[in-house]
Amino acid sequence: MVAKNRISGIICEFNPLHNGHAALLKHLRQDADDRTVCVMSGNFVQRGEAAVLDKWSRTRLALENGADLVLELPLPWAMAGAERFALGGVSLLAALGGVDRLAFGSECGETTPLLRIAEYLLSPQFSADIRPHLAAGLPFAAARGKAIEKALGADCAALNEQPNNILGIEYCKALTKRGSMITPYTIPRVAVGHDAQNVSGRFASASLLRRLSAEGEDISPFVPENTNARIGELRGEKRYPANIRYLERAVLAFLVTLSPERLRTVPDVSEGIENRILAAAGTAPSLEALYDAVKTKRYSHARIRRIVLSAFLGLTDDLPATLPYLRVLGMNERGAEILRTAKPTLPYVTRPADVKKLSADAQRIFALEARADDLYGFCTEHRRPAGLDYTEKLIRL
Known part of the structure; x- marks a missing residue:
């Protein structure tokens, strides 16, 4: 009905x-x-x-x-x-x-x-299952995939590799965490x-x-x-x-004025990535060149772009x-x-x-x-x- x-x-x-x-x-x-x-x-x-x-x-x-x-x-x-x-x-x-x-x-x-995967990712079992993969040096996304495959099988692990499924899983996680009556x-x-x-x-x-x-x-x-x-x-x-390239020099100029302490207050900054960003900002001719220089196994292009733009826009980790x-x-x-x-x-x-x-x-x-x-x-x-x-x-x- x-x-x-x-x-x-x-x-x-x-x-x-x-x-x-x-x-x-x-x-x-x-x-x-x-x-x-x-x-x-x-x-x-x-x-x-x-x-x-x-x-x-x-x-x-x-x-x-x-x-x-x-x-x-x-x-x-x-x-x-x-x-x-x-x-x-x-x-x-x-x-x-x-x-x-x-x-x-x-x-x-x-x-x-998607709900099944979401429930697993919110469980204590997932926290235990992912730990050895992270300890082995795998990026979080890859470690998560290994944990899902072991607990739920290869089919679920494959679903977790597709971008819209991944976002859907996050929606299901959010609904579950809130105990929401909204249905996915x-x-x-x-x-x-x-x-x-x-x-x-x-x-x-x-x-x-x-x-x-x-x-x-x-x-x-x-x-x-x-x-x-x-x-x-x-x-x-x-x-x-609209394109961020029109602000490119302004962003690079802003970065070279920052201290590591200030950049560490930006959301999603950890593991000393602020030092790599500031070092690259000193010589990078463009934002793309900076992203390429900073990228690591643990830090994707998208995450680095968010950190750089968040710093420029004034986002800090003490926001509500x-x-x-x-x-x-x-x-x-x-x-x-x-x-x-x-x-x-x-x-x-x-x-x-x-x-x-x-x-x-x-x-x-x-x-x-x-x-x-x-x-x-x-x-x-x-x-x-x-x-x-x-x-x-x-x-x-």
Whole structure:
């Protein structure tokens, strides 16, 4: 029996929103009463990069393609590894209240094996099983795979090697840790994988589309018409695609002024990696060269990018550990109804005046977000004005 007035949550980046994303949004609208809430990263994303489209454009595109309400995942969680990223998104949906299921694409298209792996990863057995592999010098991801294979078999270990499955497992872990009543719901990822550099019909991965956009290629066959139109508008204004390379020298200059003690306060820094970063920053001609020089078996490119960008954006490990507010970026009438009937456990931020009512910790997070968005304004050939987090209006469709 299909639930009426069901609310589905999606944790997303929409970087950019492509045909696969549109297909998921359409799929979730199985009944006229179904509604969808998106928890979306802001202008900087999990890979330690600038989003190619600004968050206001992506919010409008999400609403035009089937979302009803778009909430912003605050910067410290949007810029984190998969575990913290997933926990932040799940926590926002739980704080909103009334969300029935968390929807995501995965390579396997089944929640049962993902939940099984998640439960194992949260168990004391996993902590014991992974220890000898780490002691042997394996990177954490490889050691985790070895532990899963021993405990659950080769099939589960294979699932854990696929990027969307991995994120799905983290969603399941977050739901389990919170004891949430939200149900995980997955559908097979349409046609192409997360980082695939090939196309299948009208479908292509977001990473491929970002690369093609950076090279000036036409991506219109693989994105909804409104995404293509917005890209065209911003490209004409020389504000698409956004890329951290416009801030490259500023980031490198910032790094050479840092002390090891200051860099050690950045989230995810450990094992002396700060010394490798600062040494590379002294001579690296580009950020890519720095990442290549610093990369180790234990530190992936993505993790190094996050550390470097987190340092530049002012993130520190003494920030509040829990989400401080529900920032509403946009909604339609159905989304407004969700807000009217919800019983949130966090305060809403729908306009700049709401920020003044927040706690000191919450205001600190919002100020960091606003500062980051001002820096994002320099990530395109023609910069955007500063202060948009305090002046841009809530998007209503």
